Amino acid sequence: MSGFSLLVIAATDPAWFDVDKLPVLIAAIVSIIVIFYATFHRSRRGKFQVREIAGLKAVEDAIGRCTEMARPLLFTPGWGGDIQRPTTIASMNILAHVAEKTAQYDCRLVYPTHDPVIMAVAQEVTREAYARAGCADRYRQDDISYVTSSQFGYAAAVDGQISRLKPASVFLLGTFEAESLILAETGNSIGAIQIAGTDSTIQLSFFIVACDYTLIGEELFVASGYLSGDDSILASVRAQDMLKVLIGLLLVVAVVWNTICELTGAAEQSWWSF
Amino acid sequence: MNRRVALVICFGFGVVMFAQYFSKHPLARGVNQAVLEYWQIIFAFALLLGVVSFFQNNIKQIGHGSDRPYRTVSLVGLLAMPVAAVIGGIGAGSPFLWIFENVQAPMQSTVFALLAFFVASASFRGFRARSVPAAILLGAAILILLSRSAIGGPLSGWLPDTADWIRHHPSMAARRAILIGIGLGSLTTSLRVIVGIERTWLGGKK
Amino acid sequence: MNRVVSRHWIFLGLFVLVALTMGSGIRLDTPVSDRTAELYNFIESLPEGSMLLVSFDHEASSLPEIRPIGQALLRHAFRKNHRLIGMALLAEGTAIGYRLMQQAAAEYGKEYGKDYAYLGFKPQYIAAILSMGESIPATFPEDYLGRPYESLEVLDGVATYADVAAVLSIADGSLTTHWMEYGRARYGVRIVSGVTAAMVTTYDPYLASGQMHAMMGGLRGAAEYEDLIACPGGGKRGMLAQTATHLYVIVLIGLGNLSYFLARRKKEKR
Numbered sequence: 001m002s003g004f005s006l007l008v009i010a011a012t013d014p015a016w017f018d019v020d021k022l023p024v025l026i027a028a029i030v031s032i033i034v035i036f037y038a039t040f041h042r043s044r045r046g047k048f049q050v051r052e053i054a055g056l057k058a059v060e061d062a063i064g065r066c067t068e069m070a071r072p073l074l075f076t077p078g079w080g081g082d083i084q085r086p087t088t089i090a091s092m093n094i095l096a097h098v099a100e101k102t103a104q105y106d107c108r109l110v111y112p113t114h115d116p117v118i119m120a121v122a123q124e125v126t127r128e129a130y131a132r133a134g135c136a137d138r139y140r141q142d143d144i145s146y147v148t149s150s151q152f153g154y155a156a157a158v159d160g161q162i163s164r165l166k167p168a169s170v171f172l173l174g175t176f177e178a179e180s181l182i183l184a185e186t187g188n189s190i191g192a193i194q195i196a197g198t199d200s201t202i203q204l205s206f207f208i209v210a211c212d213y214t215l216i217g218e219e220l221f222v223a224s225g226y227l228s229g230d231d232s233i234l235a236s237v238r239a240q241d242m243l244k245v246l247i248g249l250l251l252v253v254a255v256v257w258n259t260i261c262e263l264t265g266a267a268e269q270s271w272w273s274f
Numbered sequence: 275m276n277r278r279v280a281l282v283i284c285f286g287f288g289v290v291m292f293a294q295y296f297s298k299h300p301l302a303r304g305v306n307q308a309v310l311e312y313w314q315i316i317f318a319f320a321l322l323l324g325v326v327s328f329f330q331n332n333i334k335q336i337g338h339g340s341d342r343p344y345r346t347v348s349l350v351g352l353l354a355m356p357v358a359a360v361i362g363g364i365g366a367g368s369p370f371l372w373i374f375e376n377v378q379a380p381m382q383s384t385v386f387a388l389l390a391f392f393v394a395s396a397s398f399r400g401f402r403a404r405s406v407p408a409a410i411l412l413g414a415a416i417l418i419l420l421s422r423s424a425i426g427g428p429l430s431g432w433l434p435d436t437a438d439w440i441r442h443h444p445s446m447a448a449r450r451a452i453l454i455g456i457g458l459g460s461l462t463t464s465l466r467v468i469v470g471i472e473r474t475w476l477g478g479k480k
Numbered sequence: 481m482n483r484v485v486s487r488h489w490i491f492l493g494l495f496v497l498v499a500l501t502m503g504s505g506i507r508l509d510t511p512v513s514d515r516t517a518e519l520y521n522f523i524e525s526l527p528e529g530s531m532l533l534v535s536f537d538h539e540a541s542s543l544p545e546i547r548p549i550g551q552a553l554l555r556h557a558f559r560k561n562h563r564l565i566g567m568a569l570l571a572e573g574t575a576i577g578y579r580l581m582q583q584a585a586a587e588y589g590k591e592y593g594k595d596y597a598y599l600g601f602k603p604q605y606i607a608a609i610l611s612m613g614e615s616i617p618a619t620f621p622e623d624y625l626g627r628p629y630e631s632l633e634v635l636d637g638v639a640t641y642a643d644v645a646a647v648l649s650i651a652d653g654s655l656t657t658h659w660m661e662y663g664r665a666r667y668g669v670r671i672v673s674g675v676t677a678a679m680v681t682t683y684d685p686y687l688a689s690g691q692m693h694a695m696m697g698g699l700r701g702a703a704e705y706e707d708l709i710a711c712p713g714g715g716k717r718g719m720l721a722q723t724a725t726h727l728y729v730i731v732l733i734g735l736g737n738l739s740y741f742l743a744r745r746k747k748e749k750r
Contacts, residue, residue: 018298025296035462039471080654083475086463087456092474116324121475145331146324150572151653152385152541159385160344177653178389178542178678185392188399189487199456200654201449202682209400210392218455221463232471236462243458295666307614313607321603364575365625374575379540382572386541389678390498390725391491398490398732402740412737416730422677422700423723424508434513441684450685 031243038239039232050226050234055195055213059094059227062169062193063101072108073098074167074192076158076183077174079151080200083117086221087199091174092125093224093233098171099129103138111144112161114154119146155179159186172196172211173220176203184210197223281470288468328352414440490732497728501721507712508719515687516704519672519694520556522646528561530645531638535659536568536577537605542652542676543576548702548714549674550577550650554584556709557648558595563634565644566598567620569608569655574601577650578624593632600624605658613641613667641669646693649673656683660691674701 050056066073075095081088095111102109109126113119123144130139147157159182162170170187172180172194180196180203187194188210196207197215207214215223218240225233291309294302329352332345355370362368403409420426421437466472526532534554538546557564566581568574578598585596592598599620602608611619616638617629629635637643647669649656656673663669670693675683677698686692696705699722702715 016297016299016302018296021296028292031458031461032465035465039466084467086460089463089467089472089474090459096474116320116327119324119327124476125474142331142334146328148328149321149324150382151539152382156381156385164341178386181392181396182385182388185396188396199452199459200682201452202678204452206396209396217452218459221459232466236466239462240455240458243461244454247454303614307611307618310607310611310614314602314604314611317604317607371575374540374572378572379543379576382539382541383543387544391494394494394725394729394732395487395490397729398486398736401733401736403737404740412733416733419726419730422698423726424510424700424703424719425723425727427511428509434511441681442688445681446684446688449681453685 030246034242034246035236035239038242039235050222050237053215053219053222053226055197055215055219056223056226058193058195058213059098059223060101062171062195063098063105063107065193066102066107066168067105069168071168072110072165073102073169073171074110074112074158074162074165074187075171075173076112077118077122078172078176078198078200079114079154079179080177081118081175082115083121085175087175088118090221090224091197092121093228093230094171094173094220095122096125096129097227099126100133103130103133103135106135106138108140109143110161110165110167112147112154112158113145114147114149114151116146119144151177151179155182158183162186162190162192166190167192169193169195172198172207173215173223174198176200176207178203181206181210187211277473277476280476281473285468285470288464292468325352414445494725494728497724498721501724502718504720505717506720507716508723510700510703510707510716510719512704512707513701515694516696516701516708519553519674519696520705520708522672522694523553523556523560523562526560526562526645530562531565531643532557532562533565533567533641533644533647534577534581535647535649535651535655536566536573536580537570537649537651537653537655537659538576538676539570539572539652540576541572544714544718545676545699545702546576546650546652546674547580548699548706548718549676549696550580551584551713552702552705552709552711552715553648553650553674553696554580555587555711556705558584558588558590559709561595562645564596565616565635565638566596566624568601569605569658571601571603573650574624593627594634597632597634598624599629605655606662609658609662610666613663613669616640616643641667644669646670646672650675651679652676653679654682656692657686660686664691677701 063073075098077088077091083089099109111122111126113122123141126144127136127139127141130136148154158179162183163186167190170183170192172183172187173196176198177200180198180200184194184196184207194211195213195215196211197220198204198207199217199220201217204214204216218237221233221240222237225237287309290305294306329349332349336342336345336349355373358368358370358373362370364370401412401415403412417433417437417440420429421434426433426437463472467475534557536550554564564581566577568577581596581598585592590596600623602611602619608619617635621629623629623632641647641663647659647663649659649671651673652675656671656675656679659671664671671691672694673683673692674696675698677700680695680697683692683695687695696702699715699718702713703719704715706712706715
């Protein structure tokens with residue numbers, strides 16, 4: 001039996017294919033096509049342009065400030081995420097860029113985390129960044145450390161590090177929960193420049209009040225592509241924009257369709273009820 | 275070579291887990307269950323890695339003389355809890371549960387309570403009507419604060435209604451837009467990981 | 481220096497205010513909101529003996545807010561003679577959840593194993609939620625006390641989410657999102673929740689879209705729920721402190737703006 005026949009059987013047999021999930025499958029396939037299109041057609045379009053985001057421009061200044069003041073830079077990915085979380089991956093891309101710069105400027109980079117896997121990955125990312133900068137000897141593994149998996153234990157540990165080390169700049173980039181304001185206010189109290197970014201909508205309001213620059217939601221993903229100079233990440237951002245347009249159109253169609261159905265009293269008869 | 279093996283495993287599991295989502299077949303469900311069990315086993319080893327690293331790091335730093343009191347307290351805590359659990363168990367009346375309820379829980383609540391103090395100082399410092407949008411934001415914040423307290427309703431009937439309207443319409447619209455953006459970001463990142471374009475999780479790009 | 485001093489005064493003021501109001505013992509009336517009433521009506525409308533899976537998705541830190549929420553919900557569920565299965569997705573919630581269930585069960589004369597059971601903690605929350613969708617006994621072969629799953633009468637015939645009326649997530653963070661994203665979206669189980677005030681707005685979109693069935697939020701929600709079940713507790717006790725704190729923050733915002741505008745006027749005059 002050929003592979004195609006197996007696929008046909010799988011797709012038509014209700015035991016193999018859950019028909020209730022057909023809309024999810026269609027949405028997933030459309031999204032995958034758009035993402036692949038944007039990723040593999042990027043070479044013909046030249047460089048991607050990203051609109052100016054204040055937080056991105058401030059990254060260099062923040063690292064420079066640490067060097068001038070001879071104080072460390074503290075970078076933490078928050079308590080809410082693990083390594084499979086996209087915000088953590090985006091945060092790692094930014095870490096790679098920041099670590100390369102701190103290596104060049106001989107500035108100490110401190111990275112406390114709540115997750116042992118994130119710690120291991122961050123150590124690798126940082127080690128490689130230091131090697132790329134030609135300063136492998138400046139890399140300090142002990143500064144990339146696991147503190148605790150407990151939320152407020154983590155908050156207390158990072159707070160303690162901020163209070164004792166007095167970093168000139170604090171990067172709060174990743175998935176944050178209730179610890180966000182505790183960290184941001186402590187950073188503010190020691191006068192550090194703070195750049196924050198998260199996908200947790202509720203914590204964004206805290207960061208906006210307490211930090212100097214805040215990357216809102218997907219700006220974090222843009223930042224990781226922009227700073228790492230990786231065109232494939234920027235291509236993904238373009239794919240997201242295309243999908244957003246599609247979703248926007250779908251929403252408009254749904255609203256118009258539903259309004260017409262309501263006005264004409266055809267809501268019950270419509271073949272596709274939104 | 276090691277990295278290539280990891281990428282192949284990632285791709286294989288990514289495709290299988292994507293496909294099994296759309297199937298009710300016992301085979302698909304069995305695969306899902308097995309993968310989830312292994313996931314938890316792997317996590318246990320990862321936690322062990324964290325504890326060992328924490329222990330080593332603190333011992334080393336104590337040797338160097340940096341933050342000695344703090345690190346000593348951390349290590350004592352790290353050792354005391356498992357020892358108490360092994361000796362007295364973790365049930366009601368055990369030393370482990372006593373330490374948890376009378377030391378750890380109050381300490382954690384204290385750190386959480388700091389949030390209230392920081393909210394107070396941040397609102398004093400940062401919540402300024404510097405522009406018209408900032409003033410609107412300020413007004414909305416005050417309305418919500420009043421509506422969530424006990425005097426909101428008695429003060430005026432329209433206050434909780436207005437606060438609910440703010441939360442359920444303008445605020446929710448903004449949050450939904452951010453959520454859609456985040457969802458799409460997650461989707462693209464996951465796909466990039468599965469097909470091997472995104473390799474940061476392996477500790478580097480090459 | 482000025483900034484540090486002002487911060488300290490603000491902190492001290494808040495501390496004194498909370499201490500005085502908590503110590504006063506005054507209980508304020510709180511009108512019941514539609515949202516809290518919806519959750520109450522949902523639990524009320526379930527047929528007697530319905531199975532509820534209560535997940536304690538919180539840490540020890542949020543106990544002052546979580547305890548009244550959990551107590552009110554558990555008391556209501558036991559009073560309605562529903563059967564309860566307890567569990568925790570965060571290690572620190574495990575002992576707290578067990579204790580809360582034991583206390584509420586004792587108040588209503590419920591028996592462990594017959595009317596309720598406690599399965600304990602499962603690490604890796606996403607994996608745990610998904611795994612329970614495939615098989616709850618395979619995910620928790622033993623309960624919190626080490627007894628085999630099959631030996632507990634209350635768990636008879638409970639194999640997957642299809643056998644529970646709803647999952648009740650008592651949470652102080654985003655774990656309820658995972659219940660909706662994996663439990664609800666994947667296995668179709670109804671999700672209801674009791675969450676801390678800080679998380680309420682996070683879950684508003686899910687409630688509006690129907691992904692979450694009903695929700696109660698914060699100390700205020702707990703106070704309202706205590707009124708509904710006519711059983712005053714920590715929620716009612718904390719309302720004066722919460723109200724006073726909200727007013728304190730409003731006053732601080734006012735003072736902050738006053739100083740800002742005065743400083744601006746001074747600058748303009750120069």
